[in-house]
Amino acid sequence: MIPELLQSQKSYFKTEETKNVAFRKKSLKQLKAELVNQESKIIEALAKDFNKPAFETVLTETSVVLSELDHMIKNLEKWSKPKWVLPSLINFPSTDILYSEPYGQTLIIAPWNYPYQLAMAPLIAAIAAGNTAILKPSELTPHTSALLKQIISHVFKPEHVTVVEGGVDVSTTLLKQRWDYIFFTGSVNVGKIVAKAAAKNLTPVTLELGGKNPCIIDQTANINLTAKRIVWGKFLNAGQTCIAPDYILIHDSIKASFYKAIKIEIENAYSKNPENSKDFCRIVNTKNFKRLTKMLENENCIVGGDINEKSLYISPTVIDEPNLDSEVMKDEIFGPILPVISFKDKTKIETIITSYNKPLSLYIFTTQTNAAKKLIEKFSFGGGCINDTVVHFANHRLPFGGVGNSGIGAYHGKLSFDTFSHKKPVVNKGNWLDLPLRYAPYNGKLNKIKSLLKWL
CATH class of the missing domain: 3.40.605.10 (Aldehyde Dehydrogenase; Chain A, domain 1)
Structure with missing residues (x-):
């Protein structure tokens, strides 16, 4: 057929x-x-x-x-x-x-x-x-x-x-x-x-x-707005989005504040019981559900961690400081699970991001323009945002694709x-002038063609 x-x-x-x-x-x-x-x-x-x-x-x-x-x-x-x-x-x-x-x-x-x-x-x-x-x-x-x-x-x-x-x-x-x-x-x-x-x-x-899309939050970020925008971009479509933030890299000094803010924003978006929310998706099938729930094993869930296999529900979940060799950090998550890793020294950011293949997206939350610029220029990724997530997809004037x-x-x-x-390029050559320089025999023409090519 x-x-x-x-x-x-x-x-x-x-x-x-x-x-x-x-x-x-x-x-x-x-x-x-x-x-x-x-x-x-x-x-x-x-x-x-x-x-x-x-x-x-x-x-x-x-x-x-x-x-x-x-x-x-x-x-x-x-x-x-x-x-x-x-x-x-x-x-x-x-x-x-x-x-x-x-x-x-x-x-x-x-x-x-x-x-x-x-x-x-x-x-x-x-x-x-x-x-x-x-x-x-x-x-x-x-x-x-x-x-x-x-x-x-x-x-x-x-x-x-x-x-x-x-x-x-x-x-x-x-x-x-x-x-x-x-x-x-x-x-x-x-x-x-x-x-x-x-x-x-x-x-x-x-x-x-796709890939493991990093989301960097430095100590100057607007914590409440950052949490709000991350909750939307990460848990949209229950995290089943190729450009969703895959994991957070956050400055150690603001991690506690971020956890408070993100818990509030998850409740604001999906209520205290997201399973009853009409605004929260389900996992597409049992295979993906089991793959995701395996990532939750032995992890410290700061928010969420609730599951229901019958309805293929996994709550919006935030994991605190997973090991880099843990299940949740091995591959792209593609679900409503958000690992958070803190840093004090920015070299840790580079170490972690470069340990993975080039991601489809990268996100930075900061109020320091120069800091954002340096990170954008340092790492290779498909596309991304400064102080937001996912929205670069919406502009038809911007190319969308990976690297x-x-x-x-x-x-x-x-x-x-x-x-x-x-x-398909086509050159339509005129017939009214035909310079003999390009034609063989080439004897005596080498210096002439070199001089001509310098001006072209």
């Missing part, structure tokens, strides 16, 4: 209908109309999958997708036009032009943590750039996956865009095919599998992965369009 589906998309792409900008724009407008009509069902699907609050769904899923759609529709004609580029003097006389052309057949593999937004955002870009696309949603969020299939089948012909549902076996079959571009969002381990499969056919990829182990490539806004477009 999958090879035949891909072949039908290849045949359709050859008709060049997807290269027509008016057709692309019309497709995006039809998609937007359908998504607006289905918003209540999208909210319902995410609530069924892991108890996601409607507010969080609108804030982090549906509004992001509609904003991306509007941005693409508004700018598509401008972005698609060939761009004149300043020509090189060595090619005089010439006109240099950069064309944006679609790659062709694209595969998008979406994760479960933001199963709607992280499926639709890259898909919108693939369509806008003129590609065909097969979208593989996560099987761990079946209600959202089924709804995505319904939405896409209502708007697009399968030879243009289609959704393929299923588990690991389906993903494996998809990765065995030859694609022109693959866009994957998910774990580092699966990202390596995707990269290996793509490498067999030299297929370009975007890998949006090293946390990802390859970036997207958002125009960069999303560029990600799914090959930039």
Whole structure:
């Protein structure tokens, strides 16, 4: 089935209908109309999958997708036009032009943590750039996956865009095919599998992965506001966010004050019993629940630590001074557990952060501009914030992506369009002048070409 589906998309792409900008724009407008009509069902699907609050769904899923759609529709004609580029003097006389052309057949593999937004955002870009696309949603969020299939089948012909549902076996079959571009969002381990499969056919990829995102709090930080913003960024989506703060590095002199403040902010957000809060998500499945609860074993929970396997509930939890070789500090947490490690000497910050692979995000809370600047320049990471968390994701003018182990490539806004477009340079050389210097025989020309090249 999958090879035949891909072949039908290849045949359709050859008709060049997807290269027509008016057709692309019309497709995006039809998609937007359908998504607006289905918003209540999208909210319902995410609530069924892991108890996601409607507010969080609108804030982090549906509004992001509609904003991306509007941005693409508004700018598509401008972005698609060939761009004149300043020509090189060595090619005089010439006109240099950069064309944006679609790659062709694209595969998008979406994760479960933001199963709607992280499926639709890259898909919108693939369509806008003129590609065909097969979208593989996560099987761990079946209600959202089924709804995505319904939405896409209502708007697009399968030879243009289609959704393929299923588990690991389906993903494996998809990765065995030859694609022109693959866009994957998910774990580092699966990202390596995707990269290996793509490498067999030299297929370009975007890998949006994760990592242990540090959050540094120095002694000058506004403690109450810091705690409030960390609680929001960490426990949003029950911590199942690739850019959530993974662990805190805090100056020893303010740790006690921070603990008081964060306990208050957790209660303000989710009440004294977060299990009864309508604003707190659940863990996506039993496997992840057990992985997370293992991290709580033998740890000193300053806040939280409550679990309920039946409802897949883990309370917002703060752990005091875990060992660096403990379970909670080994890998990305991806759940509502926040380890806190204190420091007196800033060399400890560097020792800990550099002991892990380059993270997707880094956060700094301080009122010292120079201190923040030094830390930003010292460490390599995908993106981040000073005196806030997560919100760098919201600006479509900023690229979003990892570095090293946390990802390859970036997207958002125009960069999303560029990600799914090959930039094809063309030099249109004039015929009215043809300097003989470049042509063989080269005898006696070496010093002349050296002198000329110095001025270019």
